[in-house]
Amino acid sequence: MTQHDDHHHHHDHAHGEAGSELPDIxxxxxxxxxxxxxxxxxxxxxxxAIVETYETKIGPRNGAQVVARAWSDPAYLERLRQDATAAxxxxxxxxxxxxxMVVVENTPRQHNxxxxxxxxxxxxxxxxxxxxxxxxxxxxxxxVIDPRGVLADFGVALPAETAIRVWDSTAELRYLVxxxxxxxxxxxxxxxxxxxxxxxSMIGTSLALPAGDAA
Amino acid sequence: MLAAxxxxxxxxxxxxxxxxxxxxxxxxxxxxxxxxVFSWTEWASTLAAEIKAAQAxxxxxxxxxxxxxxxxxxxxxxxxxxxxSRRQLDMTKTAWDRAARATPHGQPxxxxxxxxxxx
Numbered sequence: 492m493t494q495h496d497d498h499h500h501h502h503d504h505a506h507g508e509a510g511s512e513l514p515d516i517x518x519x520x521x522x523x524x525x526x527x528x529x530x531x532x533x534x535x536x537x538x539x540a541i542v543e544t545y546e547t548k549i550g551p552r553n554g555a556q557v558v559a560r561a562w563s564d565p566a567y568l569e570r571l572r573q574d575a576t577a578a579x580x581x582x583x584x585x586x587x588x589x590x591x592m593v594v595v596e597n598t599p600r601q602h603n604x605x606x607x608x609x610x611x612x613x614x615x616x617x618x619x620x621x622x623x624x625x626x627x628x629x630x631x632x633x634x635v636i637d638p639r640g641v642l643a644d645f646g647v648a649l650p651a652e653t654a655i656r657v658w659d660s661t662a663e664l665r666y667l668v669x670x671x672x673x674x675x676x677x678x679x680x681x682x683x684x685x686x687x688x689x690x691x692s693m694i695g696t697s698l699a700l701p702a703g704d705a706a
Numbered sequence: 707m708l709a710a711x712x713x714x715x716x717x718x719x720x721x722x723x724x725x726x727x728x729x730x731x732x733x734x735x736x737x738x739x740x741x742x743v744f745s746w747t748e749w750a751s752t753l754a755a756e757i758k759a760a761q762a763x764x765x766x767x768x769x770x771x772x773x774x775x776x777x778x779x780x781x782x783x784x785x786x787x788x789x790x791s792r793r794q795l796d797m798t799k800t801a802w803d804r805a806a807r808a809t810p811h812g813q814p815x816x817x818x819x820x821x822x823x824x825x
Contacts, residue, residue: 510807511815518806519777520727522798523734525817526790533737541733546722587736588746609754611772620722620732627769628761662750 545620551690553584554617554667558693559684561594562672572596575667579617588615588665595658596669597695602653603668604641604695606634607660614665618690625694635659645696668695675702728773735780744783753779 513521527533557579561568570578575592579585592614595603607613608631613621624630633641638655642648649655658666670692676684686706691697723729739746756778761767784790790798805820817823 511809511811511813513802513806513815514727516774516777517725517727518799518802519781519795520730520734521802521817522795523777523780523784523790524730525798525802526784526794527734527738530789532741532743532789533734537737538730538733541736542723542729545732546729587739610750610757611753612750623769623772625769626772628767630769662747 545615549615550619551617551688551693552685553582553619554614554690554693555685555688556582556681557584557617557667558669558688558699559681561669562676562684563681568669571669579667584616586616588613591664592617592667593658593664594667594669595656595695597671597698599650599653599671602642602649602655602695603666604634604638604655604657605660605666605668606631606657608632608635609661612660612662612665614660614667617667618693622690641696645691647697668693670695670697670699673699673702676705679705723773728776731773731777731780735776738780738783743787743789748783749779752783755779756782 524533524538528535557571560582561571567578567581570581571594575594576590579592595605597603607625611621611626613625630641633644634657638657639649642655660666670688672684673687676687683705687700687702687704689697689700692699723732735749738744739749744752753775756775757767760771760775760778765771781795785792785795801820801823802815802817804822805817806815808821809815809819
């Protein structure tokens with residue numbers, strides 16, 4: 492992405508003959524960027540490098556590898572339980588907003604659902620940046636008041652005997668849900684298992700895909 | 707009471723950033739945090755305050771306005787940390803606006819194109 496391609500023009504009002512026009516929000520962003528680079532707070536190329544990382548390198552495939560390893564290797568699962576940040580770092584997923592990770596394991600007795608009621612804290616290194624719905628007020632409110640209703644919105648119906656526990660993320664604590672391993676996947680490679688692990692299943696708004704959906 | 711809750715706005719997987727300015731705003735906050743300008747706890751509480759203020763002002767806050775809140779939080783911290791004043795932000799924004807209007811369609815918009823720029 493280049494810095495100067497957010498070039499919009501509006502047809503709903505008159506403007507200069509040949510000139511361009513940028514929306515107000517883009518002007519605000521450019522003003523900040525100009526000031527931060529003039530004052531030396533942001534070095535050239537840093538912004539583009541960060542954007543590229545989050546657009547292409549970090550995403551829910553990272554978390555899926557963690558889950559697949561946890562399903563396959565009981566010793567790894569134990570390390571995740573003891574110190575999730577360190578166990579996740581073993582796979583090379585370190586960095587921003589993943590400093591204090593905690594895993595929560597789904598079982599037939601308890602399903603886990605992650606939300607950030609105040610803003611949108613989210614485990615970037617393993618899931619990338621949050622989807623739009625995670626950042627929305629309806630999700631943030633409803634997850635706490637009616638988690639079973641949230642699951643219904645996502646097409647998930649859990650047995651009545653499965654309790655739902657909601658985890659509210661903070662700037663200090665980020666949660667990764669380990670979904671239940673689907674039936675019929677004994678002996679599968681981690682790579683094949685990872686193809687069943689969706690982003691939503693690691694937030695808790697969905698379950699891992701059934702074995703028949705494997706890549 | 708539950709029925710009164712709005713529907714969660716779900717859509718298929720969409721790009722991480724929908725417009726370039728969102729990506730720029732995101733990355734500037736990350737870069738400033740890495741330089742130690744603010745802690746992430748400060749960031750989260752500033753962002754939460756902006757979201758609350760926007761909701762109070764009538765934003766349905768469906769997630770699509772998220773990066774607007776993000777930018778507002780970033781501007782607030784830049785001012786609070788005395789990196790720039792509101793007035794500097796406004797003047798630089800106006801300079802970009804003049805630069806855009808002075809740039810022919812199809813040409814890259816650069817702040818150097820501002821006809822009033824002090825050199």
